Amino acid sequence: MKIAVLGTGVVGQTLAGRLAALGHQVTVGTRDPEATLARTAPEEGSGPPAFSAWQAENPQVELATFDGATVQAELIINATGGGVSLEALAAAGAANLDGKVILDVANTLDFSNGYPASLSVVNTDSLAEQIQRAYPAARVVKSLNTMNCQVMVDPGSVPGEHAVFVSGDDPAAKATVAELLSELGWPPSAIWDLGSLSTARGVEMILPLWLSIMRKLGGGEFNFAIARA
Amino acid sequence: MKIAVLGTGVVGQTLAGRLAALGHQVTVGTRDPEATLARTAPEEGSGPPAFSAWQAENPQVELATFDGATVQAELIINATGGGVSLEALAAAGAANLDGKVILDVANTLDFSNGYPASLSVVNTDSLAEQIQRAYPAARVVKSLNTMNCQVMVDPGSVPGEHAVFVSGDDPAAKATVAELLSELGWPPSAIWDLGSLSTARGVEMILPLWLSIMRKLGGGEFNFAIARA
Numbered sequence A, B: 001m002k003i004a005v006l007g008t009g010v011v012g013q014t015l016a017g018r019l020a021a022l023g024h025q026v027t028v029g030t031r032d033p034e035a036t037l038a039r040t041a042p043e044e045g046s047g048p049p050a051f052s053a054w055q056a057e058n059p060q061v062e063l064a065t066f067d068g069a070t071v072q073a074e075l076i077i078n079a080t081g082g083g084v085s086l087e088a089l090a091a092a093g094a095a096n097l098d099g100k101v102i103l104d105v106a107n108t109l110d111f112s113n114g115y116p117a118s119l120s121v122v123n124t125d126s127l128a129e130q131i132q133r134a135y136p137a138a139r140v141v142k143s144l145n146t147m148n149c150q151v152m153v154d155p156g157s158v159p160g161e162h163a164v165f166v167s168g169d170d171p172a173a174k175a176t177v178a179e180l181l182s183e184l185g186w187p188p189s190a191i192w193d194l195g196s197l198s199t200a201r202g203v204e205m206i207l208p209l210w211l212s213i214m215r216k217l218g219g220g221e222f223n224f225a226i227a228r229a
Helices: A010-021 A033-038 A051-057 A066-070 A082-092 A127-134 A149-153 A171-184 A197-204 A208-218 B010-021 B032-039 B050-058 B068-071 B082-092 B127-134 B149-153 B171-185 B197-204 B207-217
Strands: A001-005 A025-030 A062-065 A073-077 A101-104 A139-143 A165-166 A191-197 A221-227 B004-005 B025-030 B062-065 B075-078 B101-104 B141-145 B166-167 B191-195 B221-229
Touching: A001 A066, A001 A082, A010 A025, A010 A149, A010 B127, A025 A066, A033 A062, A062 A066, A062 A171, A062 B050, A066 A082, A073 A082, A082 A127, A082 B127, A127 A139, A127 A165, A127 A171, A127 A197, A139 A197, A165 A197, A171 A191, A191 A197, A191 B207, A197 B207, A208 A221, A208 B191, A208 B197, A208 B221, A221 B050, B004 B010, B004 B068, B004 B082, B010 B025, B010 B032, B010 B050, B010 B127, B010 B149, B032 B050, B032 B062, B062 B068, B068 B082, B075 B082, B075 B171, B082 B127, B101 B127, B101 B171, B127 B197, B141 B171, B141 B197, B166 B171, B166 B197, B171 B191, B197 B221, B207 B221
Parallel strands: A001 A025, A001 A073, A025 A062, A073 A101, A101 A139, A165 A191, B004 B025, B004 B075, B025 B062, B075 B101, B101 B141, B166 B191
Antiparallel strands: A139 A165, A221 B221, B141 B166
16 A cells, blocks of 8 residues: 655654555655755654664655655555644645545644643544544544554554554544554454544543653553453 | 542442441532432433432431531542532532542533533643642542442452552552552552642543443443553
């Protein structure tokens, strides 16, 4: 499948690398490819590698503008920061989004007031719904946003059965995402289809708790699970 | 321990009944005890029994005004609806709350706009913090709000290890709550002390997801768990 991954951060890198390794034709989209490639690594140990260093190890993944990445894509993954997602999708352009599945894995966490972080969209709306309203002909599915990106692409790295939630209004689009989740290693029983896209509010709203647990454990190698009678 | 349970609904009934069975001296607080006792049961199968019927089976639990229930209490459990909790605590009066542990299990779910429900306090504040600000000399601990009340008092009814979160600014108050959780059957490893009371925002914010899962499963006999590497 031709997949556009929007966003060059660690989430975009991790998803793009894994999907390319699974045989998909992946293009990462960014605002300005030259600027992305010119960016140097942050201080050692403080973040993901510079994109250029990452791409040197993942040469099968192309880099393009948001427009160039999405024009041929069959599936688009929004892995940009939640605060800039609408801007990134606007740069891709409605013509490149219409009719396509947009898998939205982003969160609108705002750390500008320190900890605890808040969400810039919350409660009576969600980022996923904002994207759907902005591009009514696209088929938005929210999923994977409730975990660290290493867990997204390697669910077996966390023992036991844990959950990935799926929200969306288009059943065929949700089936496409479920198939992709299956390729990433998610067993069918771990995939929780919550219903309509409005349920994305709930999955976006568990990020503050995710952060509290991450701080307590000292890392993101965990996931939410549902225990049931 | 002398415990006041504020709220005569199913959460208050369930907690009061179980804590009395454990040997605590429990008084349920309500705005108007006569009105509470006069209330008849809802349509069969549509809700908990009328309080009078419940009390007939739990005669060791007393009913009093918010004031009367809290005056002698060592620990106060807020099991009122989140939208009326501050009003209930005001009726109890600051003098009856000061210095005491207030275990807040309430949620501010607002169903007035249908489904999905929203929270009336969210994101940059929480009900628990509102209570703490209103009664700075009380020692507020948020816990147990992320599950069905049957699971609160009988964690073993859901198989496997699942989580109960604890948030609060007073370590001794959190230790008192942890001891109570232990009496209810929660193993130490299931008790997640998330830190300061501001982390109550995150645990209150998972209620919309809890509701989506409850609707999917058709009941509340489940709980969140943390799977980790």
